Amino acid sequence: MDIGHAEVEELDLVIVGAGICGLATALALHRNGIRSVVLERSETLRTSGVAFGISSNGWRALNHLGVASKLRGDSILIEGSKDIWLNSNRQRDAPLSVGETRCIKRSNLIQGLAEDLPDGTVRCGCHIDSIKTDPLTSSPILHLADGRAIKAKVLIGCDGANSVVAQYLKLKPRKVFPKSGVRGLTNYPNGHGLSPEMIRVYKDDMVFGRSPINKNEVFWFLLLPGHPPNTMDFKDQELVRQMCVEHIKGKFPNDIVRMVQECDTSYLFLTYLTYRTPWNMLVERFREGTVTVAGDAMHIMGPFLGQGSSVALEDGVVLGRCLASKIHDQADFQGNQNSIRRKVGEAMDAFVRERRMRLVGLSTQTYLTGLLMATLPKPVKLFIVLLMVIFFHDSVHHTRYDCGPPQQF
Template sequence: MDGNSAVVVGGGIGGLAAAIGLHRIGWQVTVVERASTLEDAGAGISLAANGLRALDELGVGEAVRNAARGQYSGGTRTPRGRWLARMDGSALERAVGTPIMGIPRATLHRLLRDALPAEALLTGAEADSLQQVSPGTVRVDRSGTVLEADLVVAADGIGSPMRSRLFPAHPGPAYSGSTVLRAITEHPVDPGTDFELTWGPGAEFGHIAFPDGRAEWHAVLNLPAGTRFADPLAELRRRFGTWHDPIPALLDATRPTAVLHHDVHELRTPLPSYTAGRTALLGDAAHAMTPNLGQGACQALEDAVTLAAALATAPTVQAALAHYDAERRPRGQAVARAARQAGRMGQQLSHPVAIALRNTAMRLTPSRAATRMILRHHAWVPPRLN
């Protein structure tokens, strides 16, 4: 390999995972994050087998599992509580070796940070320019600090300025038509199951249970982009207060100031490449997708391990990046398409006839068939880093 230093732009889950992978193969890594503190303010996350396998290769899988709760019970329901499909977490565990795990995002983020040397994290700095020279050079923050590296990893999220500079003709993220409100309950609450989704006309409510007894909930609505509420929790009580238990109880266990609200965007137009020069795009910067399959973070973790493995074995950075693009772009874009389709057939459906047809199909689908559909995305085996 002709180089062994990298700058990772973005200190989210994907950026930190990429830095851990590069650090494990002996590279010098600097993570550049524009926020003054490295912490993920999101609510909760589900990690499927593919994401957990990636974390195992990064050396943090056991710590993540110990901080997470397996999703064995639950499924999908109607607003009145009727089951459309039940989750068989034990069958999934037998098939892929692990159940889906639920964990607070902040906890996952902390565990990833702890796996890196403190000096590898540069916060309060922004990569405001990128010079494609040899070795690659990235200019960091407004004071003119320059970091020289053999590789730049653009993990700066869905609105990625790095992507815009590298692919100026790309239209960027598009609004999905849905907006999401979410929070973690202030105190322990018994939701009855590990994980649930409830689908109403153009709306979804779901929860993830955590090991400490608290739960994350999310509410997704079909609304124009930019819609906001003066009192989000009161608005959710109005919309979901008559839905089945434990939905009202989850809302009642939440502090109003804890509610986060974000519009859901995606990269509807696929990128022509996940690489440009000596830069690799990773995570949402490369393939931001809707959350309907719970695969956004898992795909970023796959990216991180695949990139590190390619750099560990290829003779040059350019050869490693070519391999990374060939491996990751078809899969990442296929999962993004599948997530978009799942949203259209799930939460976004609003016509009563279409909803009735979908609900009937779900009730008639055998559990084994449903498990096979899940395995299409979960049954990924990572390359080895050691």
């Protein structure tokens, strides 16, 4: 097919973004015998980033995808969680995910998912610039930054917070929390000697958290008030390290300051925190024709519950299952095009239906938790605490969730 001057490649099922959700979705489809092509903008698999705390709902999804055992590797089972408030000199044992919690490096998760996919599934160096609708077939046509064009019968946007597919679906823009987040990793060649616990330390309007990954590596994060100046280069990792140290020196205990000072700067990652509002999650349509979104593209929600990656894995499994319940065979894509469009539309609606209330609950709990960390008048905070007690008295209830297997039985 020819559009203007560009030759258009035609593909059956395209996923944009080889992050956690894109790879999990491709794997869930593969476990059902359905081929997909994952288009990733970076030149190689994007294994940068630091690490994730994966709670039991995430491990269940990884189990269903058949990759959990190899991913556990040498990562430590987290056995406890503690909150410490330095201003009021208080601490408490915090509830931990029901079941298994481990912290794993992002590179391991990305590679572990990708290596179970058939060769040729992931195509790197494919930056999607824009998406238009083919006036004849109503299929989306993806325009790549290098001038190529791809027409997709089915399109799934797993392209993260800044999703071009979400823009195509005209989802409401994300909001920005008045906070920034830094993630880091510190390596202790002779062992860190820390207990297998997740610890969050609160001081003024900052939060520091840490969790051991294995015997030598510790993942940590720092939530800072406000945003760094526009002139700051987020990619200058030495500058990010200095900024963190300046914020916490003299305020947090020395072992924490040393952990940040001695971090491996190649892992440092500074971001603004953005989210889709819970009320958007309740009303957005999330599907148009044979196009939908999943993962952060659908429901970015801030890091306060540490659920971003686990929920992205769940999305992949559920979307794979819903599509497989309507597309039984790759040959279905070559059949009657109206029928395949209808079936895919139904599958995507089933996916959105199954996920909606789960995502509304999680984004509400994350939003309220984030609000509690903001500087707000006392009565407002008391009201938020009341809402949390009413709706989320079991604060780790969300970790009991089982997304089920990718196959329909």
